[in-house]
Amino acid sequence: MMPSVPPHSIEASPDEDRERLLEVALEVDVEAAVGEPGTKFRIRDLTKISDSGNGILRGISVDIPKGLIVGIIGPSGSGKSTMLRALNRLWEPPRGTVFLDGNDIRELDVLSLRRKVGMLFQLPALFEGTVADNIRFGPQLRGKKLTDNEVLKLLTLADLESSFMNKNGSELSVGQAQRVALARTLANEPEVLLLDEPTSALDPISTQNIEDVMVKLKKNRGMTTVIVSHSIKQIQRIADIVCLLVDGEIVEVLKPDKLSEAKHPMALRFLQLSA
Numbered sequence: 466m467m468p469s470v471p472p473h474s475i476e477a478s479p480d481e482d483r484e485r486l487l488e489v490a491l492e493v494d495v496e497a498a499v500g501e502p503g504t505k506f507r508i509r510d511l512t513k514i515s516d517s518g519n520g521i522l523r524g525i526s527v528d529i530p531k532g533l534i535v536g537i538i539g540p541s542g543s544g545k546s547t548m549l550r551a552l553n554r555l556w557e558p559p560r561g562t563v564f565l566d567g568n569d570i571r572e573l574d575v576l577s578l579r580r581k582v583g584m585l586f587q588l589p590a591l592f593e594g595t596v597a598d599n600i601r602f603g604p605q606l607r608g609k610k611l612t613d614n615e616v617l618k619l620l621t622l623a624d625l626e627s628s629f630m631n632k633n634g635s636e637l638s639v640g641q642a643q644r645v646a647l648a649r650t651l652a653n654e655p656e657v658l659l660l661d662e663p664t665s666a667l668d669p670i671s672t673q674n675i676e677d678v679m680v681k682l683k684k685n686r687g688m689t690t691v692i693v694s695h696s697i698k699q700i701q702r703i704a705d706i707v708c709l710l711v712d713g714e715i716v717e718v719l720k721p722d723k724l725s726e727a728k729h730p731m732a733l734r735f736l737q738l739s740a
């Protein structure tokens with residue numbers, strides 16, 4: 466069933482001028498957007514009501530294009546994490562509301578989904594053991610043992626030196642541990658990264674390292690990334706599109722350099738106070 470509200474939508478194709486596509490952006494009609502090859506996630510009328518009857522997500526409809534970085538910003542408690550967690554079923558969205566490459570994620574095997582759609586949280590939680598043990602963990606579950614060389618490649622990808630390989634997780638700073646968590650996620654060869662305030666506990670240099678990796682992954686691997694951040698500056702540095710979430714609703718979808726053109730009063734107030 467089509468939602469009554471047209472989804473915010475943007476499409477991307479590696480063969481076409483991305484800037485032009487971003488300009489066209491938004492407000493593409495549902496019919497045209499559904500199943501388009503440039504769409505990674507299709508979200509339709511995603512709703513969550515709390516046990517006490519409050520709307521946590523109120524009919525979110527948006528398309529997440531392939532190969533771009535999508536930022537989600539909004540006031541505390543607006544539903545950003547809940548929306549993000551729906552995308553890999555850390556919270557189970559209702560059937561018929563979230564589609565990955567056109568497939569309802571509720572119909573997919575949840576473990577395969579989470580391999581394809583990796584997630585990083587605000588604070589990295591490493592398993593006991595060495596950095597290499599952590600990175601090998603995911604592939605090992607599928608019966609694949611990563612060689613030292615493969616582990617090194619993942620470390621490099623996450624901007625860590627080879628000397629980290631045999632360090633124990635407990636010896637690392639939060640910023641280094643976050644990059645190991647990223648390498649561990651990348652070991653599963655995800656197509657999408659979900660990042661929930663991944664740098665809010667990091668210093669500016671570690672933050673920049675993680676941001677650089679995100680941008681490199683987009684450029685070199687066509688990674689689709691959805692990042693929740695409280696930092697509008699961060700979103701402006703790395704995102705291609707930004708969704709403004711207020712009180713469980715996406716009230717604006719804009720290019721990051723057009724944030725000042727937001728019209729929704731709450732969104733405007735939030736942007737002014739966060740600037």
Ligand SMILES: Nc1ncnc2c1ncn2[C@@H]1O[C@H](COP(=O)(O)OP(=O)(O)OP(=O)(O)O)[C@@H](O)[C@H]1O
Nearest residue numbers: 515516521539540541542543544545546547548693
């Ligand atoms: N399982 C739940 N049961 C009841 N209420 C919940 C549940 N999960 C989240 N909430 C409520 O839903 C609202 C949205 O929470 P969420 O964590 O998604 O917001 P957020 O925008 O990510 O907030 P923040 O920026 O503070 O992290 C909040 O009011 C929260 O208290």
